[in-house]
Amino acid sequence: xxxxxTLVADPDSxxxxxxxxxxxxxxxxxxxxxxxxxxxxxxxxxxNETLVGIAVGALVLPLTGGKIxxxxxxxxxxxxxxxxxxxxxxxxxSGAIVTQPGEP
Numbered sequence: 001x002x003x004x005x006t007l008v009a010d011p012d013s014x015x016x017x018x019x020x021x022x023x024x025x026x027x028x029x030x031x032x033x034x035x036x037x038x039x040x041x042x043x044x045x046x047x048n049e050t051l052v053g054i055a056v057g058a059l060v061l062p063l064t065g066g067k068i069x070x071x072x073x074x075x076x077x078x079x080x081x082x083x084x085x086x087x088x089x090x091x092x093x094s095g096a097i098v099t100q101p102g103e104p
Contacts, residue, residue: 007020007024008020008021008024022066023066025062026062026063026066027063029059029060029062029063030059030060030063032059033055033056033059033060036052036055036056036059037052037056040052
């Protein structure tokens with residue numbers, strides 16, 4: 001049985017996961033672009049290349065933009081992680097709190 005709620009929510013907690021929502025919306029928009037392109041080419045038979053190009057681009061753009069956004073976020077997270085590993089930033093664990101010499 002398929003649990004459709006897991007398309008947008010975490011299966012364990014039931015909380016909406018916006019990464020899943022973004023991925024699902026990108027897939028649905030790209031699917032809409034494909035259906036529209038097929039409809040224009042095979043059913044309407046009056047092909048306006050400019051209109052098809054603009055519409056398909058507008059529907060596929062969120063998918064591409066989401067992937068670019070993911071790459072930027074991952075790059076930023078990797079920079080922060082590298083700084084924490086190098087000791088330039090304190091990490092967020094409670095055991096990482098170090099008192100300086102001379103402090104109580």
